[in-house]
Amino acid sequence: MNEQVEVVNHPRFGRAFGEKxxxxxxxxxxxxxxxxxxxxRPVRDALRSVQDAVQAEPDSFVRYTYPAKLDKIRALLxxxxxxxxQDEIVLVPNxxxxxxxxxRNLKYEPGDLIAYVQGTYGAIEKTVDYLVETTPAKSVLVPFDPTMDDDYAxxxxxxxxxxxxxGRVRVAIFDTIMSMPGLRMPFERLAHICREFGVLSAIDGAHGIGLIDLDIDRLGADFLTTNCHKWLFVPHACAVLYVAxxxxxxxxxxxxTSHGFQPLPEILHKRQYMSPYEPPASMNPFVFQFSYTGTIDNGPPLCIPAAIKFRKEVIDFILRSLARDYNTFVNIAFISGALWARLSAQIYLELQDFEYGAEVLKKLCEKVAKREYVH
Structure with missing residues (x-):
């Protein structure tokens, strides 16, 4: 008996794929x-299509078309x-x-602590410092050396x-993948520990969607965010915010704070506010708050379907780091007493590209050793 075998032409990844x-x-x-x-390019085309649609009828698009499309995007995400x-998911810039x-929405009482892991992204660590300055909360650092410690540690x-x-830690912050170096964290186990101790978990998944599997319901986190512009191939600026x-x-x-905010009755005093659009009676108040926070480029969030479609058709990829001044870029950071380079692997790269990056780094290290950076 003759069997028919379906031949699937998988895309040729590497430089040719990137150029195409x-x-x-x-x-x-x-x-x-x-x-x-x-x-x-398919996402670029989707972005331009949305921008053209906005300019064709700005008011109608922002007030009526965009909210309806945004609901479909949240369902897809x-x-x-x-x-x-889907009403646990909204979109924010980053x-x-x-x-x-x-x-900043959490209320802190004297004695409350904000815990965060050593190596937390700098902007978030500074946010914690700001809250320590402006609220009764204090911070506590979870020691972690990514060059020495394993998941168990x-x-x-x-x-x-x-x-x-x-009983004192109000919220704990930790990553899905630490920014520098590019290290996958045991965030599932950390979220479980937070539940054990009754601590709110705030997961920084900036490197998340499109790079690793995220099963939110199974994870059981309180809060999670993930950038769409990094590994999902969506234009700036677009990120998911999950709130249980x-x-x-x-x-x-x-x-x-914008049109979706509902002041307390004692503050409102029966005043009436104008809003760009009125939500349906069934709309989740939390979702409505984030549906419109001011005039933005409506394109990036609405490019999510095109990005997911592109990924499903052609992508299998991973990440690492970068080098500059030789027509490339490698991210460098000083960690635990040494310089570390993070290389991002992608489907438009080939082995020779990483060899090139290593050669560049070697040359730069040799120049530093010779103090050639001193002018």
Whole structure:
């Protein structure tokens, strides 16, 4: 019996793929997808289509068309991220905005602590410092050396800090993937420990969607954010903010506060406010707050379907780091007494690109040793 075998033509990844689908200038080797992203031509086309639609009828699009499309986008993201309830997901400009929204909405009492893991992204660590300056909260650091400690050491260190300050830690912040170096964290276990101790978990998944699997319902986190512009191939600026339904009452306002905010009755005093559009009676108040926070480029959030479609058709990829001044870029950071380089692997790269990056780094190290950087 003759069997018919279906032949599937998989895309040829590497430089030819990058030249066909992406828009980097000729000769540029992009080794830093993990910072500011880079999106393919089909997503660029979707972005321009949305921008044209906005300009065709600005008021109608912003007031009526965009909210309806945004609901469909949130449903698509909920399915992609394993969240059964799409009303637990809203879109914000970036992960820093998302975590600021969460941390600044929480109310802190004297004695409250904000815990965060050593190596937390700088902007978020500074946000914690700001809250220590402006609220009764204090901070507590979970020790972690990514060059020496393994997952077990981090989990035990995290548990030890929460145990030592049992009843005082209001919220704990940790990554899905640490920015520098590009290290996957045991965030699932850390979220579980937070539940054990009754601590709110705020997960910084800036490097998340499109890079690793995120099953939100199974994870059981209180708050999570993930940037769409890094690994999902969406234009700047667009990020997911997940807030579990049980915690949405804690999020009194979007950041910035805008038309969706509902003042307390004693403050409102029967005043009436104008809004760009009125939500349906069934709309979740939390979702409404984040549906419109001011005039933005409506394009990036509405490019999410095109980005997910592109990924499903052609992508299988990973990440590392970058080098500059040789028509490329490599991210360098001083960690635990040494310089570390993070290389971002992507489908538009080939082995020779990484060899080139290593050669450049070697040359730069030799120049530093010879003090050639001194002018």
């Amino acid at each position: 689908h992406f828009m980097f200038k000729p000769g540029f080797i992009h080794l830093n997808q993990g910072s500011y992203g880079g999106y393919p 909920a399915e992609h991220l394993g969240a059964a309830n 992960a820093t905005t998302a975590l600021n929204t969460v941390l 981090l989990v035990e260190s995290f548990r030890r800090v929460l145990q030592e300050h049992h 339904s049980k915690n949405q009452h804690l999020m009194r306002s979007s950041l910035p």
